[in-house]
Amino acid sequence: MQDLKLSKRDEWEAMGFDLNNCPVRSVLDHVGAKWTVLILFELQNGAQRFNALGRALPDISKRMLTQTLRDLERDGMVKRQVFDTKPPSVAYSLTDMGQSLMTPLLGLVGWAEAQMPAVQTARKAYDEQAARL
Amino acid sequence: MQDLKLSKRDEWEAMGFDLNNCPVRSVLDHVGAKWTVLILFELQNGAQRFNALGRALPDISKRMLTQTLRDLERDGMVKRQVFDTKPPSVAYSLTDMGQSLMTPLLGLVGWAEAQMPAVQTARKAYDEQAARL
DNA sequence: GGTATAGGTCTCATATAGAGACCGAATTTG
DNA sequence: CAAATTCGGTCTCTATATGAGACCTATACC
Numbered sequence: 001m002q003d004l005k006l007s008k009r010d011e012w013e014a015m016g017f018d019l020n021n022c023p024v025r026s027v028l029d030h031v032g033a034k035w036t037v038l039i040l041f042e043l044q045n046g047a048q049r050f051n052a053l054g055r056a057l058p059d060i061s062k063r064m065l066t067q068t069l070r071d072l073e074r075d076g077m078v079k080r081q082v083f084d085t086k087p088p089s090v091a092y093s094l095t096d097m098g099q100s101l102m103t104p105l106l107g108l109v110g111w112a113e114a115q116m117p118a119v120q121t122a123r124k125a126y127d128e129q130a131a132r133l
Numbered sequence: 134m135q136d137l138k139l140s141k142r143d144e145w146e147a148m149g150f151d152l153n154n155c156p157v158r159s160v161l162d163h164v165g166a167k168w169t170v171l172i173l174f175e176l177q178n179g180a181q182r183f184n185a186l187g188r189a190l191p192d193i194s195k196r197m198l199t200q201t202l203r204d205l206e207r208d209g210m211v212k213r214q215v216f217d218t219k220p221p222s223v224a225y226s227l228t229d230m231g232q233s234l235m236t237p238l239l240g241l242v243g244w245a246e247a248q249m250p251a252v253q254t255a256r257k258a259y260d261e262q263a264a265r266l
Numbered sequence: 267g268g269t270a271t272a273g274g275t276c277t278c279a280t281a282t283a284g285a286g287a288c289c290g291a292a293t294t295t296g
Numbered sequence: 297c298a299a300a301t302t303c304g305g306t307c308t309c310t311a312t313a314t315g316a317g318a319c320c321t322a323t324a325c326c
Contacts, residue, residue: 023249024170024242031241032165034314037157050273061315066274076255086323087272097251104240108164109157111237116156118230122209167283183304194284199305219292220303 030075035060035068037105040094043078044102047093077101163208168193168201170238173227176211177235180226210234 030036035057042048042056054065069092072078077098081091094102163169168190175181175189187198202225205211210231216222227235 023252024245025167026252027241027245027248028165028170032161034158037161051271061317062274063276063317064315067314074256074259075252076259082273085272088322090273097248097255100248101244104237104244107237107240108160111234112157112160115160115230115233119156119159119208122230123207126207126209184302187304194286195305196286196307197284200283215304218303220290223304 026075030071030077031105031108033068033071035064036072037109039065039068039072040077040098040102040105043092043094043098047081047091050090050092053092072098163204163210164238164241166201166204168197169205170242172198172201172205173210173231173235173238176225176227176231180214180224183223183225186225205231 038057038060039053042053048056050065050069053069054060054062057065069078069080073080073092076095079093079095081093083089083091171190171193172186175186181189183198183202186202187193187195190198193201202211202213206213206225209228212226212228214224214226216224
Protein backbone atom coordinates (compact mmCIF):
# COMPACT_ATOMS: atom_id res chain seq x y z
CA MET A 1 0.00 0.00 0.00
CA GLN A 2 2.64 2.47 -0.98
CA ASP A 3 1.19 3.71 -4.21
CA LEU A 4 0.10 7.14 -3.16
CA LYS A 5 1.62 10.41 -4.20
CA LEU A 6 0.78 12.71 -1.35
CA SER A 7 0.37 10.59 1.73
CA LYS A 8 0.18 10.63 5.47
CA ARG A 9 3.64 9.20 5.31
CA ASP A 10 4.87 12.45 3.77
CA GLU A 11 3.08 14.35 6.49
CA TRP A 12 4.76 12.16 9.06
CA GLU A 13 8.12 12.63 7.48
CA ALA A 14 7.59 16.36 7.34
CA MET A 15 6.92 16.19 11.08
CA GLY A 16 10.12 14.27 11.57
CA PHE A 17 8.19 11.17 12.46
CA ASP A 18 9.77 7.92 11.34
CA LEU A 19 7.85 4.70 11.76
CA ASN A 20 11.01 2.66 11.73
CA ASN A 21 12.45 4.69 14.55
CA CYS A 22 9.36 5.33 16.57
CA PRO A 23 9.77 5.57 20.34
CA VAL A 24 6.35 4.15 20.96
CA ARG A 25 6.91 1.16 18.71
CA SER A 26 10.30 0.42 20.16
CA VAL A 27 8.70 0.11 23.59
CA LEU A 28 5.64 -1.71 22.38
CA ASP A 29 7.81 -4.24 20.59
CA HIS A 30 9.22 -5.21 23.96
CA VAL A 31 5.95 -5.22 25.80
CA GLY A 32 4.42 -7.35 23.11
CA ALA A 33 7.31 -9.76 23.02
CA LYS A 34 6.18 -13.01 24.49
CA TRP A 35 8.33 -13.11 27.59
CA THR A 36 9.21 -9.53 28.47
CA VAL A 37 6.31 -8.81 30.77
CA LEU A 38 6.64 -12.10 32.59
CA ILE A 39 10.36 -11.51 33.19
CA LEU A 40 9.75 -7.97 34.35
CA PHE A 41 7.14 -9.13 36.83
CA GLU A 42 9.44 -11.86 38.07
CA LEU A 43 12.26 -9.38 38.58
CA GLN A 44 10.00 -7.18 40.67
CA ASN A 45 10.54 -9.71 43.44
CA GLY A 46 14.19 -8.73 43.46
CA ALA A 47 17.34 -9.68 41.59
CA GLN A 48 17.37 -13.17 40.12
CA ARG A 49 19.98 -15.34 38.54
CA PHE A 50 19.78 -16.70 35.04
CA ASN A 51 18.77 -20.24 35.83
CA ALA A 52 16.49 -19.11 38.62
CA LEU A 53 14.55 -17.07 36.08
CA GLY A 54 14.44 -20.07 33.82
CA ARG A 55 12.96 -22.12 36.62
CA ALA A 56 10.41 -19.44 37.46
CA LEU A 57 9.24 -19.30 33.85
CA PRO A 58 9.08 -22.98 33.01
CA ASP A 59 8.05 -22.72 29.39
CA ILE A 60 10.76 -20.36 28.30
CA SER A 61 13.72 -21.69 26.34
CA LYS A 62 17.22 -20.63 27.28
CA ARG A 63 17.59 -19.02 23.91
CA MET A 64 14.59 -16.75 24.42
CA LEU A 65 15.52 -16.04 28.02
CA THR A 66 18.96 -14.89 26.94
CA GLN A 67 17.63 -12.86 24.08
CA THR A 68 14.87 -11.15 26.02
CA LEU A 69 17.22 -10.30 28.86
CA ARG A 70 19.78 -8.90 26.42
CA ASP A 71 17.16 -6.72 24.79
CA LEU A 72 16.00 -5.42 28.13
CA GLU A 73 19.57 -4.82 29.22
CA ARG A 74 20.38 -2.93 26.05
CA ASP A 75 17.42 -0.64 26.60
CA GLY A 76 18.42 0.00 30.18
CA MET A 77 15.47 -1.76 31.80
CA VAL A 78 17.51 -4.52 33.39
CA LYS A 79 20.97 -4.60 34.94
CA ARG A 80 23.25 -7.60 34.48
CA GLN A 81 25.93 -8.29 37.09
CA VAL A 82 28.52 -11.02 36.84
CA PHE A 83 30.05 -12.39 40.03
CA ASP A 84 33.39 -14.10 39.87
CA THR A 85 32.40 -17.22 41.76
CA LYS A 86 33.07 -20.75 40.61
CA PRO A 87 31.12 -21.39 38.53
CA PRO A 88 30.47 -17.73 37.75
CA SER A 89 27.02 -16.46 38.58
CA VAL A 90 25.03 -13.74 36.89
CA ALA A 91 22.30 -11.68 38.52
CA TYR A 92 19.63 -9.70 36.74
CA SER A 93 17.67 -6.90 38.34
CA LEU A 94 15.37 -4.05 37.38
CA THR A 95 16.89 -0.63 36.90
CA ASP A 96 14.99 2.48 37.98
CA MET A 97 13.75 2.85 34.45
CA GLY A 98 12.62 -0.76 34.41
CA GLN A 99 10.81 -0.15 37.69
CA SER A 100 9.10 2.92 36.30
CA LEU A 101 7.74 0.90 33.40
CA MET A 102 5.81 -1.27 35.81
CA THR A 103 3.30 1.50 36.55
CA PRO A 104 1.84 1.91 33.06
CA LEU A 105 2.23 -1.82 32.56
CA LEU A 106 0.12 -2.57 35.59
CA GLY A 107 -2.53 -0.26 34.17
CA LEU A 108 -2.66 -2.33 31.03
CA VAL A 109 -2.61 -5.64 32.88
CA GLY A 110 -5.42 -4.42 35.13
CA TRP A 111 -7.48 -3.48 32.12
CA ALA A 112 -6.81 -6.86 30.53
CA GLU A 113 -7.95 -8.76 33.59
CA ALA A 114 -11.08 -6.63 33.95
CA GLN A 115 -12.07 -6.94 30.28
CA MET A 116 -11.27 -10.58 29.83
CA PRO A 117 -14.82 -11.86 30.30
CA ALA A 118 -16.10 -9.40 27.71
CA VAL A 119 -13.36 -10.42 25.30
CA GLN A 120 -14.20 -14.10 25.74
CA THR A 121 -17.84 -13.37 25.02
CA ALA A 122 -16.98 -11.34 21.93
CA ARG A 123 -14.73 -14.09 20.61
CA LYS A 124 -17.31 -16.76 21.11
CA ALA A 125 -19.97 -14.71 19.34
CA TYR A 126 -17.60 -13.96 16.46
CA ASP A 127 -16.54 -17.58 16.03
CA GLU A 128 -20.09 -18.88 16.12
CA GLN A 129 -21.11 -16.33 13.54
CA ALA A 130 -18.21 -17.37 11.34
CA ALA A 131 -19.07 -21.06 11.73
CA ARG A 132 -22.58 -20.46 10.38
CA LEU A 133 -21.28 -19.44 6.93
CA MET B 134 13.59 -25.53 30.20
CA GLN B 135 10.95 -27.97 31.32
CA ASP B 136 13.08 -30.40 33.22
CA LEU B 137 12.01 -29.59 36.73
CA LYS B 138 9.99 -31.74 39.05
CA LEU B 139 8.31 -29.27 41.32
CA SER B 140 8.04 -26.05 39.40
CA LYS B 141 6.38 -22.70 39.33
CA ARG B 142 4.42 -24.14 36.48
CA ASP B 143 2.82 -26.58 38.90
CA GLU B 144 2.13 -23.72 41.26
CA TRP B 145 0.53 -21.83 38.41
CA GLU B 146 -1.54 -24.78 37.38
CA ALA B 147 -2.63 -25.32 40.94
CA MET B 148 -3.81 -21.71 40.94
CA GLY B 149 -5.74 -22.34 37.75
CA PHE B 150 -3.35 -20.17 35.80
CA ASP B 151 -2.69 -21.26 32.26
CA LEU B 152 -0.01 -19.49 30.28
CA ASN B 153 -1.57 -20.52 27.00
CA ASN B 154 -4.88 -19.02 27.98
CA CYS B 155 -3.72 -16.01 29.91
CA PRO B 156 -5.93 -12.92 29.75
CA VAL B 157 -2.96 -10.64 30.05
CA ARG B 158 -1.06 -12.31 27.24
CA SER B 159 -4.04 -12.35 24.95
CA VAL B 160 -4.31 -8.59 25.30
CA LEU B 161 -0.59 -7.98 25.17
CA ASP B 162 -0.32 -10.00 22.00
CA HIS B 163 -2.59 -7.48 20.33
CA VAL B 164 -0.95 -4.44 21.79
CA GLY B 165 2.43 -5.71 20.72
CA ALA B 166 1.30 -6.56 17.21
CA LYS B 167 2.94 -4.17 14.86
CA TRP B 168 -0.13 -2.34 13.59
CA THR B 169 -2.76 -2.64 16.31
CA VAL B 170 -1.91 0.48 18.22
CA LEU B 171 -1.56 2.58 15.09
CA ILE B 172 -4.96 1.43 13.84
CA LEU B 173 -6.58 2.05 17.21
CA PHE B 174 -5.19 5.58 17.33
CA GLU B 175 -6.34 6.23 13.79
CA LEU B 176 -9.84 5.02 14.64
CA GLN B 177 -10.01 7.42 17.55
CA ASN B 178 -10.59 10.13 14.96
CA GLY B 179 -13.85 8.42 14.11
CA ALA B 180 -15.02 5.60 11.85
CA GLN B 181 -12.82 4.95 8.83
CA ARG B 182 -13.19 2.88 5.73
CA PHE B 183 -10.84 0.11 4.77
CA ASN B 184 -8.89 1.90 2.09
CA ALA B 185 -8.89 5.14 4.05
CA LEU B 186 -7.11 3.30 6.86
CA GLY B 187 -4.68 1.92 4.30
CA ARG B 188 -3.93 5.42 3.15
CA ALA B 189 -3.51 6.72 6.67
CA LEU B 190 -1.01 3.95 7.48
CA PRO B 191 1.07 3.97 4.32
CA ASP B 192 3.43 1.17 5.20
CA ILE B 193 0.82 -1.41 6.05
CA SER B 194 0.02 -4.11 3.51
CA LYS B 195 -3.59 -4.95 2.76
CA ARG B 196 -3.05 -8.38 4.12
CA MET B 197 -1.92 -7.11 7.52
CA LEU B 198 -4.62 -4.45 7.61
CA THR B 199 -7.28 -7.08 7.01
CA GLN B 200 -5.79 -9.44 9.53
CA THR B 201 -5.29 -6.88 12.28
CA LEU B 202 -8.81 -5.51 11.84
CA ARG B 203 -10.26 -9.02 11.97
CA ASP B 204 -8.42 -9.78 15.18
CA LEU B 205 -9.65 -6.56 16.75
CA GLU B 206 -13.16 -7.23 15.57
CA ARG B 207 -13.13 -10.73 16.96
CA ASP B 208 -12.11 -9.44 20.36
CA GLY B 209 -14.82 -6.80 20.32
CA MET B 210 -12.51 -3.79 20.10
CA VAL B 211 -13.62 -2.72 16.65
CA LYS B 212 -16.98 -2.76 14.89
CA ARG B 213 -17.24 -3.57 11.19
CA GLN B 214 -20.21 -2.25 9.23
CA VAL B 215 -20.89 -3.06 5.60
CA PHE B 216 -22.95 -0.59 3.56
CA ASP B 217 -24.69 -1.83 0.47
CA THR B 218 -23.45 0.88 -1.87
CA LYS B 219 -21.83 0.30 -5.27
CA PRO B 220 -19.11 -0.57 -4.83
CA PRO B 221 -19.89 -1.73 -1.29
CA SER B 222 -18.18 0.19 1.47
CA VAL B 223 -17.04 -1.01 4.87
CA ALA B 224 -16.59 1.20 7.89
CA TYR B 225 -14.54 0.34 10.96
CA SER B 226 -14.99 2.08 14.28
CA LEU B 227 -14.01 1.63 17.92
CA THR B 228 -16.45 -0.09 20.24
CA ASP B 229 -16.83 1.09 23.82
CA MET B 230 -14.40 -1.60 24.88
CA GLY B 231 -11.94 -0.47 22.24
CA GLN B 232 -12.31 3.09 23.50
CA SER B 233 -11.69 1.99 27.05
CA LEU B 234 -8.43 0.38 26.03
CA MET B 235 -7.11 3.75 24.94
CA THR B 236 -6.72 4.94 28.52
CA PRO B 237 -4.13 2.39 29.70
CA LEU B 238 -2.60 2.48 26.25
CA LEU B 239 -2.06 6.21 26.44
CA GLY B 240 -0.34 5.65 29.78
CA LEU B 241 2.11 3.32 28.13
CA VAL B 242 2.62 5.55 25.12
CA GLY B 243 3.23 8.53 27.38
CA TRP B 244 5.83 6.59 29.32
CA ALA B 245 7.50 5.52 26.07
CA GLU B 246 7.76 9.07 24.81
CA ALA B 247 9.08 10.33 28.11
CA GLN B 248 11.70 7.59 28.46
CA MET B 249 12.83 7.52 24.87
CA PRO B 250 15.90 9.73 25.35
CA ALA B 251 17.08 7.54 28.21
CA VAL B 252 16.52 4.42 26.13
CA GLN B 253 18.51 5.88 23.24
CA THR B 254 21.36 6.67 25.59
CA ALA B 255 21.30 3.21 27.10
CA ARG B 256 21.33 1.57 23.68
CA LYS B 257 24.23 3.64 22.49
CA ALA B 258 26.27 2.82 25.59
CA TYR B 259 25.46 -0.87 25.26
CA ASP B 260 26.38 -1.03 21.57
CA GLU B 261 29.64 0.81 22.08
CA GLN B 262 30.54 -1.52 24.90
CA ALA B 263 29.79 -4.53 22.71
CA ALA B 264 31.85 -3.11 19.85
CA ARG B 265 34.94 -2.90 22.04
CA LEU B 266 35.10 -6.66 22.44
C1' DG C 267 35.34 -41.49 36.31
C1' DG C 268 30.46 -40.09 36.17
C1' DT C 269 27.20 -36.45 37.39
C1' DA C 270 25.60 -31.93 38.39
C1' DT C 271 25.67 -26.85 38.18
C1' DA C 272 26.81 -22.44 36.31
C1' DG C 273 25.45 -19.40 31.93
C1' DG C 274 25.11 -19.47 27.98
C1' DT C 275 25.65 -20.62 22.14
C1' DC C 276 24.32 -23.23 17.90
C1' DT C 277 21.45 -25.55 14.62
C1' DC C 278 17.40 -26.61 12.68
C1' DA C 279 12.27 -26.64 12.20
C1' DT C 280 8.20 -24.03 12.20
C1' DA C 281 5.29 -19.92 12.67
C1' DT C 282 4.48 -15.28 11.53
C1' DA C 283 4.95 -10.97 8.71
C1' DG C 284 5.20 -8.69 4.57
C1' DA C 285 5.22 -7.62 -0.67
C1' DG C 286 2.60 -7.62 -4.33
C1' DA C 287 -0.39 -9.96 -8.00
C1' DC C 288 -5.09 -10.78 -8.64
C1' DC C 289 -10.40 -10.58 -8.32
C1' DG C 290 -15.36 -9.00 -9.85
C1' DA C 291 -18.53 -5.43 -10.20
C1' DA C 292 -19.28 -0.62 -11.12
C1' DT C 293 -18.09 4.03 -12.19
C1' DT C 294 -15.18 7.56 -14.37
C1' DT C 295 -12.12 9.17 -18.10
C1' DG C 296 -10.49 9.70 -22.80
C1' DC D 297 -16.66 2.18 -26.71
C1' DA D 298 -12.49 0.84 -24.40
C1' DA D 299 -9.21 1.71 -20.65
C1' DA D 300 -8.31 2.98 -15.97
C1' DT D 301 -9.72 3.40 -11.28
C1' DT D 302 -12.26 2.35 -6.94
C1' DC D 303 -14.33 -0.58 -3.63
C1' DG D 304 -12.67 -4.40 -0.09
C1' DG D 305 -10.57 -7.81 0.08
C1' DT D 306 -7.90 -12.96 -1.03
C1' DC D 307 -3.85 -15.70 -2.53
C1' DT D 308 0.87 -17.02 -3.12
C1' DC D 309 5.51 -16.62 -2.22
C1' DT D 310 9.40 -15.18 0.32
C1' DA D 311 11.86 -13.15 4.42
C1' DT D 312 12.19 -12.89 9.25
C1' DA D 313 11.26 -14.17 13.98
C1' DT D 314 10.43 -17.68 17.34
C1' DG D 315 11.09 -21.89 19.69
C1' DA D 316 12.93 -26.72 21.02
C1' DG D 317 16.65 -28.80 22.34
C1' DA D 318 21.62 -30.51 21.68
C1' DC D 319 25.97 -28.92 22.91
C1' DC D 320 29.94 -26.37 25.41
C1' DT D 321 33.64 -25.11 29.10
C1' DA D 322 34.85 -25.08 33.70
C1' DT D 323 34.49 -26.50 38.51
C1' DA D 324 32.89 -29.31 42.37
C1' DC D 325 30.96 -33.43 44.46
C1' DC D 326 30.67 -38.49 45.18
